[in-house]
Amino acid sequence: MQTHARDTAPDPRQLRRAIYTGAIGSALEYYDFAIYGLASALVFGHIFFPSLGTTGALLASFATYGAGFLARPFGGLFFGSLGDRKGRKLVLLLTIALMGSATTLIGLLPTGATGAVLLVLLRLLQGFGAGAEQTGAATLMAELAPRERRGFYAALPFIGVFSGLALATITFRVMQTSLTQEQLLDWGWRVPFLASVVLIFMAVWIRLKLKESPVFQQLSQSQQVIESPMRAVLRNARRPLAATTLMRMAETGCSTLYATVSIAFLTGFASRRLGESGADLASIGTNAVLAASVLSVLTTPLFGALSDRFGRLAVYRGGALFGALWAFPSWWMIDSGDPTLVCIAVVGGFALAANSMLGAQCAHFTELFGNRYRYSGVALAREIGAMLSGGLAPILGIFLVGLAGGAYWVLALYTLALTGLTLIGTWLSTETRGRDLTALDDAVGSGASTVHSPAGAGVLQR
DSSP states (O other), X not given: OOOOOOXXXXXXXXXXHHHHHHHHHHHHHHHHHHHHHHHHHHTHHXXXXXXXXXXXXXXXHHHHHHHHHHHHHHHHHHHHHHXXXXXXXXXXHXXXXXXXXXXXXXXXXXXXXXXXXHHHHHHHHHHHHHTTHHHHHHHHXXXXXXXXGHHXXXXXXXXXXXXXXXXXXXXXXXXXXXXXHHHIIXXXXXXXXXXXXXXXXXXXXXXXTOOOOHHHHHHHHTTOOBSOHHHHHHHHOHHHHHXXXXXXXXXXXXXXXXXXXXXXXXXXXXXXXXXXXXXXXXXXXHHHHHHHHHHHHHHHHHHHHHHHHXXXXXXXXXXXXXXXXXXXXXXXXXXXXXXXXXXXXHIIXXXXXXXXXXXXXXXXXXXXXXXXXXXXXXXXXXXXXXXXIIIHHHHHHHHHHHHTTSOTHHHHHHXXXXXXXXXXXXXXXXXXXXXXXXXXXXXXXXOGGGOOTTTTOOBOOO
């Protein structure tokens, strides 16, 4: 059974409110996540794992960072299913409250072994809360936006993501310039985490003003909400699930490599080879990430708009191919330690390569899945992809570089492998530009049209 709605003009006031609340909420949420990534590269190895040596401390620190990605698929399972059964707004409120609480508590941790254990537990809570956050923001915007401009509007919440990353980077940059290294490691690192309590209260208040997606409201009113959407995804949407998971590999992996691993590489490997201060190279790296974050506020919606004109897959493949071509030149430039070259490398890999894929992804993933389990499908694919790419990127990247004696080409090969996996994913997918989001079937594969009661988990009668 299919349900199709007439194309109606979206409510401009609701659309503006969704843009505002989605972007601001995502900025505040991602500030927390980015603060942790920067602290992993610059601080946590020194205060929680000082006895492990430079490489060992970095590995242990990034292992805790990866623990958050390990928890994200479970958060996607839980909150994705909740979003398909109870609506998008509720999930957006719950995820940001959970993640913000965990972040604030990190700022109160003791150092040493006890603190390290608690750090892992709080990081798992962070990842669990993040498991459906960005999915919810992009899905809500795609379901509210005019069909012909869906790519542009669905990418707008991610302006908030990069604003949050820029805010986190600025915060750490201020800490680096206003405090000594001893002060930063003693108490300064706690300030950004504790400050997040104010930001989270603001984000929750902003999101309380959101209205529910009209696409979900129609699904509910037509009594097509199913009891177990995640089970339906695993039963009926295997091809779109595989495609989207692979398409996440380069986007998330490259984002993590250029935004986080590049700083760790500069401070832990390039500094020894060049005979320069690790703190100075850390400043060069954070400045480059800040520049890339600011530019990403412009490039992400730009690529979303280009996907409205040229198609989702054309833009996605273009970004993956550019990322592959950029792999060796970019890591060579980062290895040089030159401020200008490092900035060019990070901007090209992050603001252009990774975020050209992200700009097309926001609408494309939403359009691939049928309406009855859209939130669940997108959340599960995004978070499995994040775990396999973003979660492993710091640990595997630093480990392999250590084995190779600090050689930059290891990270270039890793980047190349991620882009190859993403290109495979695009060939499993199909073009979705302009698709009707009230359709119950998937854009590719068997689709939701095969969901029956009770085998398909049943329909909730309201």
